[in-house]
Amino acid sequence: MQVLELLILPPASGLIAIVLGLLFWGRRLGKGLVFAGIAWLYVAATPLFAGWLLAGLERGYPVAPPLPEAAGAIVVLAGGRHPDAPEYGGETVSPHSLERLRYGARLHRDTGLPLLVSGGRVRGDEPAAEADLLADVLEGELGVAVRWRETESRNTCENALFSAHLLAEAGIEHALLVSHALHMPRAVWCFQRTELAVTPFPTLPMGDLSRHRGITVVLPQPRALWLTGQALHEYLGLVWYRVKWEVRIGK
Known part of the structure; x- marks a missing residue:
């Protein structure tokens, strides 16, 4: 599962698409794969995309909620x-x-x-x-x-x-x-x-883009690529848990 996840997540998935595209460069599919791989790596490395993915995970969980009286x-x-x-x-x-x-x-x-x-x-x-x-x-x-x-x-x-x-x-x-x-x-x-x-x-929510100004939200950045990987890991984990664990501990 871990190896499969590494192949799905960026940057490996983008690099695989580019390599396959170069191998089949003489065909329309090859050029499309190269373009798709480059585009995916670019998008995945932007704070705008990383923030969008993270916001989808973090939005429903406010920081410092009211303390429940029943907590033990x-x-x-x-x-x-x-x-x-x-x-x-x-x-x-x-x-x-x-x-x-x-x-x-x-x-x-x-x-x-x-x-x-x-x-x-x-x-x-x-x-x-x-x-x-x-x-x-x-x-x-x-x-x-x-x-x-x-x-x-x-x-x-x-x-x-x-x-x-x-x-x-x-x-x-x-x-x-x-x-x-x-x-x-x-x-x-x-x-x-x-x-x-x-x-x-x-x-420590990480989906806040307020520190990025203007064009920086669409400029590729190493941390944004890492955050995209972290967010996609969580989305994949949610899917995997629904497949594996719903049967084992489902209500």
Whole structure:
């Protein structure tokens, strides 16, 4: 699945189209493929297109929503690891995970609600679960206690299933859910298929184009290409989860 996704997303998909077009250059199809590949790479690298994709994911999840009275915990979803960080003793959290746990720590201080961190070993051979890496930063560097560590999940739907089970054992039926804004549609979709009600508390929305002025919104930029890839990853994930997980955990 990961290799297929890499082939679908830019820049690989655009480059593949260009290479195929050059191989069949003598035919009308070849020239069309080259043009389509170049056009796709250009569009995918513009802030205008990246912002449009991101807005479709983030629009329904406002930052800092009203705090629900029924909430009994804060769930922070892991966002990856940095496997080679000798200055931290080996592994540490990725920038995505750090951004999420920082917001989780702030919500904990603001609300007093206990924290659950969720994330296991995606490949299966990593030394530590992602939840343990998150907890180490929260407790060791930010001075925030972690009540629960969900260490078995390998993807977002397992985050939801296993976190809901842990909180159900504690008698908690509603939690604040912390993840990146662009990841929130997939996360909420998964939690809606458990018995745990969640209120999304997204962090760091990236679809705002206000910092781009005039012509810069249509000028290709490396970060815009990366954001397009991130957004398309989420859209593909939503489709894949509806195919794979609806059968397994559908209501």
